[in-house]
Amino acid sequence: MPQRKPDPTPATTAAGPSKSVLAGLRGPIVLVGAGKMGGALLDGWLRLGLDPRKIVVLEPQPSPEMAAQAISGLRLNPDPAGLKPQAVVLAVKPQVAPAALPALQGLAASGAVMISIMAGKTLGFLEQVFGPGTAAVRAMPNTPAAIGRGMTVAVANAAVSEAGRALAQDLLGATGKVDWVDDEALIDAVTAVSGSGPAYVFLLAESLARAGMAAGLPPALAEKIARETVAGAGELLFRSPQDAATLRRNVTSPGGTTAAALDVLMAQDGLDPLMEKAIAAATRRSRELAG
Ligand SMILES: NC(=O)C1=CN([C@@H]2O[C@H](COP(=O)(O)OP(=O)(O)OC[C@H]3O[C@@H](n4cnc5c(N)ncnc54)[C@H](OP(=O)(O)O)[C@@H]3O)[C@@H](O)[C@H]2O)C=CC1
Numbered sequence: 001m002p003q004r005k006p007d008p009t010p011a012t013t014a015a016g017p018s019k020s021v022l023a024g025l026r027g028p029i030v031l032v033g034a035g036k037m038g039g040a041l042l043d044g045w046l047r048l049g050l051d052p053r054k055i056v057v058l059e060p061q062p063s064p065e066m067a068a069q070a071i072s073g074l075r076l077n078p079d080p081a082g083l084k085p086q087a088v089v090l091a092v093k094p095q096v097a098p099a100a101l102p103a104l105q106g107l108a109a110s111g112a113v114m115i116s117i118m119a120g121k122t123l124g125f126l127e128q129v130f131g132p133g134t135a136a137v138r139a140m141p142n143t144p145a146a147i148g149r150g151m152t153v154a155v156a157n158a159a160v161s162e163a164g165r166a167l168a169q170d171l172l173g174a175t176g177k178v179d180w181v182d183d184e185a186l187i188d189a190v191t192a193v194s195g196s197g198p199a200y201v202f203l204l205a206e207s208l209a210r211a212g213m214a215a216g217l218p219p220a221l222a223e224k225i226a227r228e229t230v231a232g233a234g235e236l237l238f239r240s241p242q243d244a245a246t247l248r249r250n251v252t253s254p255g256g257t258t259a260a261a262l263d264v265l266m267a268q269d270g271l272d273p274l275m276e277k278a279i280a281a282a283t284r285r286s287r288e289l290a291g
């Protein structure tokens with residue numbers, strides 16, 4: 001099979017810390033909230049070889065794995081008062097942000113780049129909490145970050161220096177690809193497509209399995225073939241130089257079984273209008289979370 005052309009925005013994962021600005025950190029990186037998404041970023045930094053002694057985690061319920069990292073020097077829940085971080089990654093739920101973040105104003109005041117991955121929370125919100133002139137990045141990653149295959153889209157405010165942006169690029173790129181946009185308004189739709197997107201793909205695997213069961217397959221077989229099909233198709237899409245539409249056409253024999261199914265899925269009331277409605281709902285919700 002022909003290999004896919006090199007991606008113009010490759011993951012920085014392959015670079016390793018020696019080729020990254022992470023190698024020359026003057027101050028620590030502070031992660032606020034090490035749940036599913038923050039934890040995936042942390043795993044990415046450690047996988048990349050970032051010295052655990054340069055990482056501070058603020059997290060009320062650290063996992064046993066994270067607590068074990070403390071042995072290698074990672075600082076868990078120290079008093080944030082004396083810290084002079086180079087970057088602070090905000091990975092708490094947007095709903096808790098107004099109550100949780102003001103306690104961290106001192107970190108921003110020391111000149112750190114404040115990188116938020118919180119859905120909906122705007123650069124304006126960060127500037128309001130941490131003060132005008134705060135260097136702020138709003139980023140939207142996704143959970144394939146956990147295996148180094150994440151997709152993040154980020155936007156920076158005018159206070160972020162070139163060095164600050166390079167640091168944000170390397171921190172976010174530790175878990176996959178990073179694209180930057182200039183127009184912050186795009187981030188709500190990005191959240192709907194790639195931030196939430198993995199959930200739609202997992203739902204497709206669930207739905208395919210249920211439909212298989214309805215067609216008479218034993219549940220274990222239906223689940224296995226649905227999972228392998230979604231995973232295999234995703235891997236083919238990742239590795240192939242061909243676009244999704246071409247790969248779809250490669251499966252579709254004229255007058256065959258796939259065409260019969262696609263007639264349903266691509267009908268006027270098929271997947272497209274449904275997906276459009278779903279993405280509009282998620283985009284709307286992202287905007288609501290701003291407030
Ligand atoms: N999950 C995803 O696919 C994605 C999530 N995001 C964003 O990432 C952020 C985190 O989401 P997710 O990881 O799913 O959520 P989680 O609930 O898994 O993680 C949030 C973590 O923050 C902790 N926390 C709560 N309050 C504080 C505090 N004051 N200081 C430090 N830590 C605190 C929580 O602890 P406790 O549970 O004890 O409250 C929890 O461990 C959200 O803003 C979300 O919008 C962005 C992209 C994708």
Ligand SMILES: O=C(O)[C@@H]1CCC=N1
Nearest residue numbers: 119191194195196197
């Ligand atoms: O569901 C959410 O709000 C978060 C943001 C994107 C994925 N999960």
